[in-house]
Amino acid sequence: MKRFTFLALLLAGVTGNALAESECMSNFSYEGSNFKGRTFRTKAFVGNVKLPDAMKRAARHISLNGFQINSSDLNLGIISASQPVSYSQGKTVPLSVSFEEEKGGVLMNFSYSTSGGVTSPVDAVQKFFCAVTAEVEGKKK
Numbered sequence: 001m002k003r004f005t006f007l008a009l010l011l012a013g014v015t016g017n018a019l020a021e022s023e024c025m026s027n028f029s030y031e032g033s034n035f036k037g038r039t040f041r042t043k044a045f046v047g048n049v050k051l052p053d054a055m056k057r058a059a060r061h062i063s064l065n066g067f068q069i070n071s072s073d074l075n076l077g078i079i080s081a082s083q084p085v086s087y088s089q090g091k092t093v094p095l096s097v098s099f100e101e102e103k104g105g106v107l108m109n110f111s112y113s114t115s116g117g118v119t120s121p122v123d124a125v126q127k128f129f130c131a132v133t134a135e136v137e138g139k140k141k
Helices: 002-026 051-064 122-137
Strands: 029-033 037-047 068-073 078-084 092-102 105-113
Touching (some): 051 122, 105 122
């Protein structure tokens, strides 16, 4: 009986992680153009994590990957960050991640907006959002 319980818990953990990563990918969207600017978004639920831990893990991953954390508010559940634009004096691209505590975990919402003439590869933004999600889950990518 103990073996079955362990296997069920192991499978539930794997399925939970796969669901968050899958949600991150399937909820990903963007609008706009390189000419006018684009906004990229996604959301994903991460189970078995508390809000403070989720924000700490996300902020660490974001800052270690080229973003400057501009503000972080645990009470509001928001991390605001920006990334400098190559070959543009002082121009930055904003990233916002919000966190909502839900039963059994945290719902994360991402938004990343480029201005006109600034490009970011769609697949790179999607991979970054999902890498942050994986970090919050405790699955480093």
